[in-house]
Every structure is written in structure tokens, then in C-alpha cells.
Amino acid sequence: MTNSVKNALMLLAVVLLAVLPLLLVNGDFSGADAAAEQIIKEQNPSYKPWFSSLLNPPGETESMLFALQAAIGAGFIGYAIGWFKGKSSRAKKQ
Template identity: 50%
Template sequence: MKYGMELAVAALIIVFAAVFLVQDAAIRASGEEAWGGADGEAAELIESTGYEPWFEPIWEPPSGEIESLLFALQAAIGAMVIGYTFGYWQGSRKTA
């Protein structure tokens, strides 16, 4: 079969998406926040011990959208560096 690996990967993606959607629906039906993360709970636990930060951040983004933009930009730059490295490595292997 010529496209066996592609079909297997597509099937795996579909199964993963289905499991994710079913789990998401179950969480939302129970009334809990879906995929909220543990950052808030960790901060509450640390603050309950009486810990106070040593210093304040130099700059905080003015909104959550800017913070998300900076995070996505950081991820894109990291992906470009990794992609370039693998591409360079693959190209040097073909020419050697």
C-alpha cells in the first residue's frame, strides 16, 4: 500500500481528536472548568504558606492577548530554530 503510513497517522490523529472531544464534553457536563491547568492552584498553595516574592516583574504585558502573542512568537521562533537545525543536518548528510 503506497500511502499506508499517511493513513495510519491520519487515523491516529482522528482517534486522538475523538478521545479529546469526548473527554472535554464529559468535563463540561460535570460543571467543572475544562482544561484549566494547575497554575492557579499552585499559586494559591504557595501563597497560603506565607511566601512573598523577592521582586516584581520588570514588565507585565498589558493584556492576556499580548501575553498569548508573545508565547506564540516564542514557540514559533523555537520551531524555526529546530527546523533549521534539522534541515541543515539533513542537508549536510546528503552532500557528504
């Protein structure tokens, strides 16, 4: 199996891991912002927010984007560690 096929399979696996939970899990994915807003409204019913969001995606989308951001960050960190490790091992061989 060539590297390009392996890379394509890994990319497919990552996409499936991001999409399948959204399709298969029926749950409440509301975040901390929604919980905080609910508590504020309970304590002070006359509270009015300063501004409202221009785009209100469903809670599942918000959670998925947060997880995607974390995965991309972890990928960059892993790549950097591997790159520096490879650079170090090449320098030791010379």
C-alpha cells in the first residue's frame, strides 16, 4: 500500500470520525455559554444581552467545530514534534 493510499484512508477516517457522531448521536450538545445564559436569566429575569450573534448554528455544529479546532491544533503539535525529532536524528547521523 502506497503512502498516498494510506494518507487518503487516514483522511477518510478523520472525516468519518467528525461526521458520524453528528449523524448517529441524538443528544443535547449545548455548551457552557447556553448554560451560563440560562443561569443568568434565572437570577435576573430582566437581563438583556449586549449583543446577539450574527450566526446561530445548532449546538452540535458548535461542539464539532470546537473539537475540530482541538484536533487541528493537536495535529500541528504532533507534526512539529515529529519534524524536530527527525531533524535531530538526521543531525546525529552526520
